Amino acid sequence: MIRLSHVSRSYRQQTGLPVPALQDFSLTLAEGSMTAVTGPSGCGKSTLLHLLGALDRPDTGEVEVSGIPLHLATERQRTRYRRETVGIVFQFFHLLPGMTLLENVALPLILAGAGKQTASGKAAALLELAGLASKAARLPQEVSGGELQRAAVARALVHQPRLLLADEPTGNLDSENAARVMELFHTVHRSRLATILLVTHSPEIAVQAPGQVALADGRIASQSGPP
């Protein structure tokens, strides 16, 4: 289960005045759910993902993922959480240019100390899931934007995280490539590989998720679908 309880996070401006990004924010999502997060620019979507990814801490309130209280965790526990429990996909893929897709997808496992063969085997399986088996030996600059983004999803899943966070994963793709990336998220959801939280500006993308949460000014404006 994912639980945010009375979370507030604000940023300090140059002027010294705080800008609230999330205000008294509470949200509960079931394990295995798939939820789209929408809302206007600046409403706190990325801030929400950063808190759930343990890339940021709340000022006040509680953030708990799969029984791990991130607001109480030490830096060491948070590092471990980032390595083991969560996978993150950004709008701009961040694959390393000098490495093949297979090497890119295997990298999180190698960094976590896995052997090269094990890591390559798992990476190959994820590329297969992403429909990229035939592109495994290509460099990032040798494949399309949609293929790159699916490789980024494969990389985010290779260590079998319980939570998959995606920030505008289809934001710079055409509708056909966006649809294929969404198909991959649906496959992950159906196979119960991870709980999915997907930030998007696109209403067409959002309605494809079983659950929707709309934010406005750092608060929940509406929520629909299963919790």
Ligand SMILES: Nc1ncnc2c1ncn2[C@@H]1O[C@H](COP(=O)(O)OP(=O)(O)OP(=O)(O)O)[C@@H](O)[C@H]1O
């Ligand atoms: N590092 C930062 N320093 C100062 N203010 C920040 C910082 N990060 C975010 N903010 C502010 O916090 C608020 C929420 O930002 P956030 O990035 O969560 O919005 P968002 O919903 O992801 O927007 P977008 O759709 O444009 O990506 C905004 O007012 C933003 O300007």
Ligand SMILES: [Mg+2]
């Ligand atoms: Mg954002």
